[in-house]
Amino acid sequence: MTVLILTSDEDVTADMVVAQLHTAGASVLRLDPADLPGKAALSVEYRDGDVHGHLSVHGRTVCVGALRSVWMRRPGEPAAHAAHASPWLTAETRQALFGMLHSSPARWMNHPRSAEQARLKPWQLRVAHHSGFAVPPTVFTTAPRLAREFAEEHRKVVVKAASGPPRGGPGPALVLPTTLIGPDADFTAVAAGPALLQRYIPKRADIRLTCVGTELFAARKTAEPDQIDGRYGDTGHLWEPVAVPERIGASVREYVARAQLAYAAFDFAEDLDGVWWFLECNQGGQFGFVELESGLPISAAVARWLAEDATRGTVAAVE
Amino acid sequence: MTVLILTSDEDVTADMVVAQLHTAGASVLRLDPADLPGKAALSVEYRDGDVHGHLSVHGRTVCVGALRSVWMRRPGEPAAHAAHASPWLTAETRQALFGMLHSSPARWMNHPRSAEQARLKPWQLRVAHHSGFAVPPTVFTTAPRLAREFAEEHRKVVVKAASGPPRGGPGPALVLPTTLIGPDADFTAVAAGPALLQRYIPKRADIRLTCVGTELFAARKTAEPDQIDGRYGDTGHLWEPVAVPERIGASVREYVARAQLAYAAFDFAEDLDGVWWFLECNQGGQFGFVELESGLPISAAVARWLAEDATRGTVAAVE
Numbered sequence: 001m002t003v004l005i006l007t008s009d010e011d012v013t014a015d016m017v018v019a020q021l022h023t024a025g026a027s028v029l030r031l032d033p034a035d036l037p038g039k040a041a042l043s044v045e046y047r048d049g050d051v052h053g054h055l056s057v058h059g060r061t062v063c064v065g066a067l068r069s070v071w072m073r074r075p076g077e078p079a080a081h082a083a084h085a086s087p088w089l090t091a092e093t094r095q096a097l098f099g100m101l102h103s104s105p106a107r108w109m110n111h112p113r114s115a116e117q118a119r120l121k122p123w124q125l126r127v128a129h130h131s132g133f134a135v136p137p138t139v140f141t142t143a144p145r146l147a148r149e150f151a152e153e154h155r156k157v158v159v160k161a162a163s164g165p166p167r168g169g170p171g172p173a174l175v176l177p178t179t180l181i182g183p184d185a186d187f188t189a190v191a192a193g194p195a196l197l198q199r200y201i202p203k204r205a206d207i208r209l210t211c212v213g214t215e216l217f218a219a220r221k222t223a224e225p226d227q228i229d230g231r232y233g234d235t236g237h238l239w240e241p242v243a244v245p246e247r248i249g250a251s252v253r254e255y256v257a258r259a260q261l262a263y264a265a266f267d268f269a270e271d272l273d274g275v276w277w278f279l280e281c282n283q284g285g286q287f288g289f290v291e292l293e294s295g296l297p298i299s300a301a302v303a304r305w306l307a308e309d310a311t312r313g314t315v316a317a318v319e
Numbered sequence: 320m321t322v323l324i325l326t327s328d329e330d331v332t333a334d335m336v337v338a339q340l341h342t343a344g345a346s347v348l349r350l351d352p353a354d355l356p357g358k359a360a361l362s363v364e365y366r367d368g369d370v371h372g373h374l375s376v377h378g379r380t381v382c383v384g385a386l387r388s389v390w391m392r393r394p395g396e397p398a399a400h401a402a403h404a405s406p407w408l409t410a411e412t413r414q415a416l417f418g419m420l421h422s423s424p425a426r427w428m429n430h431p432r433s434a435e436q437a438r439l440k441p442w443q444l445r446v447a448h449h450s451g452f453a454v455p456p457t458v459f460t461t462a463p464r465l466a467r468e469f470a471e472e473h474r475k476v477v478v479k480a481a482s483g484p485p486r487g488g489p490g491p492a493l494v495l496p497t498t499l500i501g502p503d504a505d506f507t508a509v510a511a512g513p514a515l516l517q518r519y520i521p522k523r524a525d526i527r528l529t530c531v532g533t534e535l536f537a538a539r540k541t542a543e544p545d546q547i548d549g550r551y552g553d554t555g556h557l558w559e560p561v562a563v564p565e566r567i568g569a570s571v572r573e574y575v576a577r578a579q580l581a582y583a584a585f586d587f588a589e590d591l592d593g594v595w596w597f598l599e600c601n602q603g604g605q606f607g608f609v610e611l612e613s614g615l616p617i618s619a620a621v622a623r624w625l626a627e628d629a630t631r632g633t634v635a636a637v638e
Contacts, residue, residue: 036461037461037510037511037512037513041460041461041462041510042460042461042513043458043459043460043461043462043465044441044458044459044460045456045457045458045459045460045465045469046441046444046445046448046454046456046457046458047456047457049448050445050448051441051444051445053441079512082511082512083511084511084512088482089512091481091482091483092480092481092482092512092513093512093513094482095438095439095440095441095459095481095482095513095515096441096459096460096461096481096513096515098439099439099440099441099442099443099459099481100441100459102436102439102441102442103441103442103444103445112435112436113432113433113435113436114432116431116432116435117421117431117432119414120414120417120418120421121414121418122363122365122370122372122414122415122418122419122421122422123418123421123422124418125365125370125422126365126369126370126422129365129368129369135365137364137365137366138364138365138366139362139363139364139365140362140363140364140414140415140418140419141360141361141362141363141364141415142355142356142360142361142362142415143360143362146362146364150364161411162410162411162414162415162418163407163410163411163413163414164410191356191360192356192401192402192403193356193398193401193403193408193411193412194356194361194411194412194414194415196414196415
């Protein structure tokens with residue numbers, strides 16, 4: 001049985017998991033879908049009443065029926081590196097690769113069906129609430145008046161991107177940190193693009209909780225009093241392991257069950273009373289930086305989940 | 320309660336359903352996500368422990384909690400018509416619109432979670448087989464040798480696109496009909512892009528079976544002896560209603576249950592012995608042309624499904 005890792009070539013987080021899998025003696029195949037076709041090849045055949053598939057990378061071939069798991073780490077666009085790349089070639093190659101993998105008995109981290117839905121911020125807030133987390137009031141609007149009213153009601157609000165920073169354009173990648181604004185801000189531009197505003201939670205720490213299957217790893221980083229977005233700037237504080245409160249653990253398990261996720265990275269703000277406020281759940285969130293600073297053995301847990309011969313996931317069992 | 324139809328402005332098939340809904344006195348909101356923000360506006364707010372959303376189109380506003388159903392007909396890309404359109408604005412607007420709709424209690428035709436998976440051809444073949452359909456041998460490969468061997472084994476094979484014709488480039492839209500080839504064809508180009516080959520089924524008719532909830536509508540069009548792709552060229556034959564064989568009906572219901580689809584358009588080839596061979600199942604397939612020729616009341620069935628106060632769909636109930 002083989003673990004298939006779909007990611008780009010430069011991915012140190014994947015390297016950490018591959019090292020763990022090699023140590024455990026697991027068979028690993030690593031593929032960037034951008035290299036298909038070219039460095040990689042595939043065939044999927046329907047005959048004799050079932051789908052049989054083979055995937056080859058750098059001359060090494062595995063049978064899709066022998067895949068134990070698929071890790072959707074940071075896969076490139078199918079056929080993006082092809083000599084004659086085109087949107088149509090990407091669409092056809094995606095059909096071939098994912099049509100084959102969706103027909104395999106492998107478990108997914110995470111299944112694309114679940115991943116797509118889990119990315120939607122307003123959906124996250126609702127699931128988080130129903131899972132028992134404290135969730136800050138949030139508005140996502142194209143109406144300048146409503147944005148202004150929200151800011152007037154809560155006085156201190158942060159504005160953030162729902163889909164992450166802009167990507168893929170010319171020039172260097174844009175950074176779009178979460179930013180504090182007050183009710184005096186100019187909200188007219190909201191009409192041209194939806195704005196996500198959230199009540200600012202004065203915090204004494206950022207919390208990153210990584211859920212791998214049923215294992216939870218929480219890390220805490222002290223925040224400076226005036227700090228808004230812990231992802232940017234160096235405050236001298238480091239990520240340190242922290243115990244998961246029992247109630248938070250129960251909510252995390254409830255959330256990933258509702259969202260059908262095998263992996264999830266939760267961000268919380270710990271307020272001045274010690275309450276953990278749900279900010280977001282990233283189904284594809286990084287964990288390398290947390291592991292390196294905190295020593296939490298997350299990559300080993302990911303490797304264990306990918307390699308273990310568990311009962312098939314419920315999503316994959318649908319078909 | 321309101322029916323939300325997501326589609327582009329020019330869509331006569333949607334027009335047919337809207338007319339039926341108006342006749343039935345149902346409230347309808349029609350939106351092209353490409354017009355958001357601009358002609359349309361939205362706000363979604365998390366407060367008081369739940370998500371509340373409003374959607375406005377041309378000044379008419381509906382509460383997302385009052386949506387009975389969402390019909391994913393032919394929606395444009397979110398924000399595609401915006402004054403300052405960009406991939407990032409599209410991503411943010413998709414977050415706002417679909418994050419809000421995924422949090423609504425509405426039933427979906429079809430739920431995006433199911434639709435994405437249902438488009439994958441190799442997955443379709445496997446589900447079709449397990450649902451009891453006859454499925455022609457098929458290979459989807461980047462290996463010229465395997466493509467040649469498949470053609471040699473089956474002698475007459477058709478090659479077709481898995482993802483539909485190329486779209487969005489400059490110049491007129493390309494047509495890519497299913498094409499008959501023999502084992503003498505040149506298969507070297509297969510290495511540059513995956514090819515989908517299928518055993519040719521000599522047929523006496525094309526069958527289009529449209530499934531709307533639990534209602535089935537089958538139409539049959541006589542094929543000329545040398546005809547490969549019934550979608551192109553005029554043979555003088557028309558789509559005519561045909562009874563659904565009991566075994567086919569059972570397989571269709573099995574398929575849509577496995578795929579979690581409220582709507583599906585099945586294409587079959589009726590061979591010289593009368594067997595219906597599964598070719599594909601298009602979760603977003605057209606039905607206007609079949610209804611206009613055959614008189615089958617499909618648009619009325621779609622309108623009924625969208626307007627009826629049914630038990631909530633199982634997918635939506637997950638969250």
